[in-house]
Amino acid sequence: MTDRAVRNLANLRTSASTARVLNLLRVWDEHGGTDGWKAAPMFRHPALNRALILKHRLRRDEVDRFRVRRHVATKIILPIDRDDLRIGGRYVFVDQIGYDRTMEETFGIGPSHPDRQVLALMDELPGLDPFLLREQLRRNGLAPDPCYFNLTEADLSRMTDFVADEIRPLVDLSLGPDADLAAENPVARLTAKIMSFTPGEDMSALGATLQLDPAEYEEGVFCWKGFLYYKWSLRSVIGDIGGVLDGVRRIRPYGRIEPDQSIAIERAREAVDRRIILTCEAAADMLRVYDEAFVSMTQNGDPSQFRDFLRDAPLLFTRLGERLGAVQHIVSFWRFRTAKGKPRLTAEELLDLLADFEISLSGRERPDVVALAA
Known part of the structure; x- marks a missing residue:
């Protein structure tokens, strides 16, 4: 199948990953020569590891591609020409009717292939936010290189501080509001447990x-x-x-x-x-x-x-x-x-x-x- 949204596909070439888009083509452009990208890829199949993956709002003529009614699907786009995305790309939806056959014919990977697990875990998520995608994969024993996640140490630090403030009442409930937080730092300990x-x-x-x-x-x-x-x-x-x-x-x-x-x-x-x-x-x-x-x-x-x-x-x-x-x-x-x-x-x-x-x-x-x- 060919993606007809050529305008959007071409624009994605230089845009970063977002809550809706995982731009593995850009990750390859920027990190494809690094040891981390080679040693811990998101996908084992090279074409998948340079694909564009989107959370796609299904149109009326697309909902019947699935056995179960859904409004959002995970769309894998394979550019026809990685150097000129204006040409468009072939695509497949995760878990669409005929998905197994399409994956075998296109990539040569069956239902038990590790890449299928990664795609299934992505499909379970409502979006592709880097933080949540990393956590979803990590809790299932998968750890792609950090280059795949558009996360900075500053963002993670701010997120951790925010969680600490949010769960402080839970610590107060457990230890009492007069507990010596500086001595034991239970807020930081519980925050670390939640975050990890x-x-x-x-x-x-x-x-x-x-x-x-x-x-x-x-x-x-x-x-x-x-x-x-x-x-x-x-x-x-x-x-x-x-x-x-x-x-x-x-x-x-x-x-x-x-x-x-x-x-x-x-x-x-x-x-x-x-x-x-x-x-x-x-x-x-x-x-x-x-x-x-x-x-x-x-x-x-x-x-x-x-x-x-x-x-x-x-x-x-x-x-x-x-x-x-x-x-x-x-x-x-x-x-x-x-x-x-x-x-x-x-x-x-x-x-x-x-x-x-x-x-x-x-x-x-x-x-x-x-x-x-x-």
Whole structure:
């Protein structure tokens, strides 16, 4: 199959990995000659290890490619010519109908091949955020070289500090607010356990208190970590999205604009503006479910709501990740496409861009967390 979104594919060549895109072609460009890239690849098959992997919002004519109804799929794009992405690429969706046959015919890899495991783990995630992708692979015994993850030590340090502040009430609950934190530093110890949690990590006491079986608890803690990451990410997203909204409202296309295009652009502006705001509000509502459950346990002494949160966390985590991933994609792509030195958008290009944003947000603005929060 050939990807018809040639414009977007060509633009991805020089863009970094984001919450929606894992740009292994750029990783190869920048790190392909390093020992780390060679010794610990993301994929063993060389074509896969230079592919573009996207979290793709399925269009109406694509949903019937899957046996189970879904809205987002993991899309593997193989450029026809890695030096000229304008030509396009062949693609396949993970777990689409005929997936096994396609993978065998294209790559010669069967269901038991290690690369299939990596793709399945990626498909389980709502997005491709570098932090969560690294944690998902690591907890399943996989450790690709750090060059595959767009993470800086500064970002990891800020994330760790944020988690420490968030879980401090849990330490106060365990030791009392008057405990000598400087002497034992239990906050740092618990933060390290949460940040590095893997099966067998010594956090069984909390799981026993919450009356969760080990598998349920392990999955819940991973999603809890995901919620903390998304809560941390939302702060910067909220700050960035204002500039994007302002840009969408102000931008004027280059060249001649037909009357019908002008009307369509104004309608698209309003739709994107409304959906971005509602999507951010829906994400904030979902984070509030976590906040209320955590407060109920740490301040009200009732762990039942937090236990229910951990049980529901995988579903909430997926929905939250899809929403934030869509907004983060819009922020990153808007910055990329409107950066200084880029060609100005024509009316047709602006309509295409706004339509892509609208599709990305479609359905994500609904507050479907109410039932789970009740």
